[in-house]
Amino acid sequence: MRAARLYDYDPEMNVELKIEDVPPPTINKPDEVVVKVGAAGLCRTDLHIIEGVWKDIMDVEGALLPYIMGHENAGWVEDVGSGVTSVKPGDAVICHPHRSCGICLNCRYGEDMHCEAGLFPGLGLDGGFADYFITNERALIKLNPNVTPLEVAPMADAGITAYRAAKRAAKLLRPGAYCVLVGIGGLGHIALQSLQAISGCRTIAVDREPAAQKLAKDLGADYVLDGGPDAAEQIMEITGGGAQVVMDFVGELGVENECWKMVRQGGQMFVIGYGGKIEVPTVHLVIQEINIGGSLVGNFTELVELMELNADGKVKMHYSEYKLGDINKAIDDFKNRRFAGRGVLVP
Ligand SMILES: [Zn+2]
Ligand SMILES: [Zn+2]
Incomplete structure (x- = not known):
């Protein structure tokens, strides 16, 4: 063969x-x-x-x-x-x-x-x-x-990896809550649709590629951002203080250290893409009471x-x-x- x-x-x-x-x-x-x-x-x-x-x-x-x-x-x-x-x-x-x-x-x-x-x-x-x-x-x-x-x-x-993370996220997301999806590639676009099917949350899709932004829009994301250097600030503004859940489908290239800045106090960041290294001041974890954890397939x-x-x-x-x-x-x-x-x- x-x-x-x-x-x-x-x-x-x-x-x-x-x-x-x-x-x-x-x-x-x-x-x-x-x-x-x-x-x-x-x-x-x-x-x-x-x-x-x-x-x-x-x-x-x-x-x-x-x-x-x-x-x-x-x-x-x-x-x-x-x-x-x-x-x-x-x-x-x-x-x-x-x-x-x-x-x-x-x-x-x-x-x-x-x-x-x-x-x-x-x-x-x-x-x-x-x-x-x-x-x-x-x-x-x-x-x-x-x-x-x-x-x-x-x-x-790719599908179940995105679905599992979306299912875990959905348990934390009441209607009216925000979920940020960073990286609308093979996994991100499945997580977006899964969230729409199983959760009443609002979705914010972030990606630098115009084709990925278009896909997110076509799939009905509530907000689509281009992932510029002020992405975390934009998200703070849209959500009024951060998203209840942030899903990082990139996990490298510095994206991993932008994602935790987007999480609301008491919120959760799921690490799904990998390759990089997260560095968070411990005082931020304490004051913000955020959780950061991985999701495997x-x-x-x-x-x-x-x-x-x-x-x-x-x-x-x-x-x-x-x-x-x-x-x-x-x-x-x-x-x-x-x-x-x-x-x-x-x-
Ligand atoms: Zn794979
Ligand atoms: Zn076994």
Whole structure:
């Protein structure tokens, strides 16, 4: 099969993925499922993988290179292990990105991302930038009949990451409260729609890119700001003292240290994008009583909920389609923000 493999890390990102012919994955365990990839989302995490951000966490000394990236996968079941009962070849499915075990206590609490024995294909082991992809039965959600893999693939990770954060935010947001979303890319535009579907709050979208601002307006954000140096001041003015929740989908490039300044006393900042470093005077935390915390992907049931919102037309993924063979162009376009929404690779 064809696959795009990473051979080397480079903080400057001057490396290209190699498109190669490799053996397709084969079933080795009774709960495994081979999926014919219909589409795979391109994620900022993929850029961070290439930069080597994950090197020491997942891949000591590069021992696992080369591997196939791609962790936002949807497609059709191709082959199933002997113990698989809930899906059969031909079923259209979206793949939760974490192959969780189902046995450990965290799995039993429903927190798939906290699984003690989980695997994350596409990050340190083969993922979905290929014709075929292997995962386990527990990771699969059958698609609603009116939905195609191409329309939803990035929801496997970008989508639930945004949805989980929006769901946590919605619990803190009464009608009349403000939520700021910084970065209206692949995640931000899903969080915006999710908030509109599950919360009565007012939304303020912030992004420097005109295409992203337009997307936020088209999706019905109450306010759209261009993210200039006075963004925090503008938000103080609009909200009369700060937003109850600020969601940072960027998490680097200095944005992370603008976001906490936008939070109202007693409010919450969710860190979803990453790569930078937050520095907050402790006295500010005390006087303002703000909370700052991360949000990691999402669990299986959150992906089920998001698929229902999608099937009902309430949360849609905006995407640009690329052929798998053009993956290096897709990565370059992504780095330079030449498309709004999400880039999606199609084998
Ligand atoms: Zn991702
Ligand atoms: Zn587990």
